[in-house]
Amino acid sequence: MRSLAIIGTGIAGMACAYFLRNRYDITVFEKNGYVGGHTNTVYLDEGSRKVPVDTGFMVYNDHTYPNLIRFFDHLGIKSVNTSMSFSVNDAASGFETSYTSLSSFFPDLASAFSPQRYRLLLAMKRLFEAGREFLANEKDTELPLTEFIARNHIDPLATEKFLLPMTAAIWSTPTDKMKDYPAITLLRFLVNHGMLGFGDQFQWKTLQGGSQQYKEKILKEISSKTRTNAGVTQLRRQAGKVRVINKLGEYNDFDDVIIATHADQALALLEQPNEPEQNLLSRFQYNVNPVVLHSDPKVMPRRKRAWASWNYRYESIDSKQVGSTHYWMNKLQNVSDRKNYFVSVDYPGEIDPQQTHWSFTYEHPRFDAAAIKAQPSLPQLNENGPIYYCGSYFRYGFHEDAFTSALNLCKQLNDGRDPLS
Known part of the structure; x- marks a missing residue:
């Protein structure tokens, strides 16, 4: 042997x-x-x-x-079924929404009357259409995402409040690096995973226990x-x-x-x-991602109606937007009915030490054109x-x-x- x-x-x-x-x-x-x-x-x-x-x-x-x-x-x-709902929270501007349903997309009365929200919906529709059209042709295999966005005149609302935070959360990669990803690879992944359209989402599962x-x-x-x-x-x-x-x-x-x-x-x-x-x-190349398991709710959207299974948060630090991802494990894996548990990735702020349970560092591959x-x-x-x-x-x-x-x-x-x- x-x-x-x-x-x-x-x-x-x-x-x-x-x-x-x-x-x-x-x-x-x-x-x-x-x-x-x-x-x-x-x-x-x-x-x-x-x-x-x-x-x-x-x-x-x-x-x-x-x-x-x-x-x-x-x-x-x-296994058991779970929800892969997603939210975006811009701490600096106060914008926050969850893409779970219309009620969570408009988490309060003011947002229901916000022209920006309706513009975002139209911009997302345009993004979905342009993405599927691009995949149908598949002519430029090395076109970076940022160039695809520019060529198709995608409203920045759809990229900054939806596409970039979602893909940054998926790959544990900063949004500025996501812009360099080959568009065809990223868009094909989103289509394959039911993420490039309204109502296309798959039923996700998690392992029991x-x-x-x-x-x-x-x-x-x-x-x-x-x-x-x-x-x-x-x-x-x-x-x-x-x-x-x-x-x-x-x-x-x-x-x-x-x-x-x-x-x-x-x-x-x-x-x-x-x-x-x-x-x-x-x-x-690889991204180094600090991970913290905790119960500090300050990383989540202010309106609980906007909370989702995975939540992307923007911070304004030295005039730059810094992103982090926060998994609400009670929603994602139904882990507890007594206390909230969050898994935070790349959070630049300070989490309450009294509510911190565990910390570690993971690494994730960065898929640029060379890779x-x-x-x-x-x-x-x-x-x-x-x-x-x-x-x-x-x-x-x-x-x-x-x-x-x-x-x-x-x-x-x-x-x-x-x-x-």
Whole structure:
């Protein structure tokens, strides 16, 4: 049996370990003190009960997460329906609205008589029409979003109060960086996820009891082969094998290695990257996103009628707009009927320390033109071994994308057989 090192325990690394555990002699390396990456459920004490709150992977749907759903079914994981309502709150101007329904779009009487609100609706209609027309032609694959907006004379209201905050929240990326995203990739994603039209929204789901439920099923099979707090610092190709050196100074030689980390981290591990590795992996950049789990409501819209499952907030700092995303976990995952819980990403202000429960830092890929241009060539990295790659950067940067890249790799290493068949 060939030896296999798997580096990283996000959904891609966990999936590889689970599917290949009987075919290889596996050892899994994780730099953190926990397994799971963005599959990270925090348990909070609430009287005599424990409240599970997801802080990374939270939701999915039946349309754009087909492989993940197959995996959840395979593991016997149960889900419940949830709402993916969205709000925008401009703290400086006082503008706030939720795109959940007409009543939340007009959260008070004054907004119902505001010409700006009706202009926003018309501007969104124009945006949806222009986006679908652009996708129907698909002539310019590298046109940045900001140029698409200018060419189609999209009212800034639709971009500043809807499109940019929504996509910034989806990708955990600042709005100024979102403007550089290739329009065709972003618009195609929105159409595929039912987000480029009125009434197109899909039914979203969340895992009953949190994402920890599926992680525990995997860990039952791989925990004895998994090492936490054992970050790998270098990979060295030598004598037909790969030497894996960790932060403790220990090293082991393996027949094969799967790097299931972010692309930039993967490149940094290679002592001598070959030309394709250097050329492709170097194209991907990442945003560092501080995350806080808390109960401080000041991050939410002032009018509770405008509260939604995910809420984008603008702050004016040094004459610049700074954005942050806030997930209302009571609405999103129905975590508690006693206290409000929020997961805030990139919030620049101070959250009440007395209401702060947990904090961490995640990283998310930034898909500029260079990264998207590299994606079609990524499978070339897995043609010969002995080092293989998988991760969310293979597509859109989400859980389904990371899992699908792992599933495809495991199929390749399993003589072409689908591990889920």
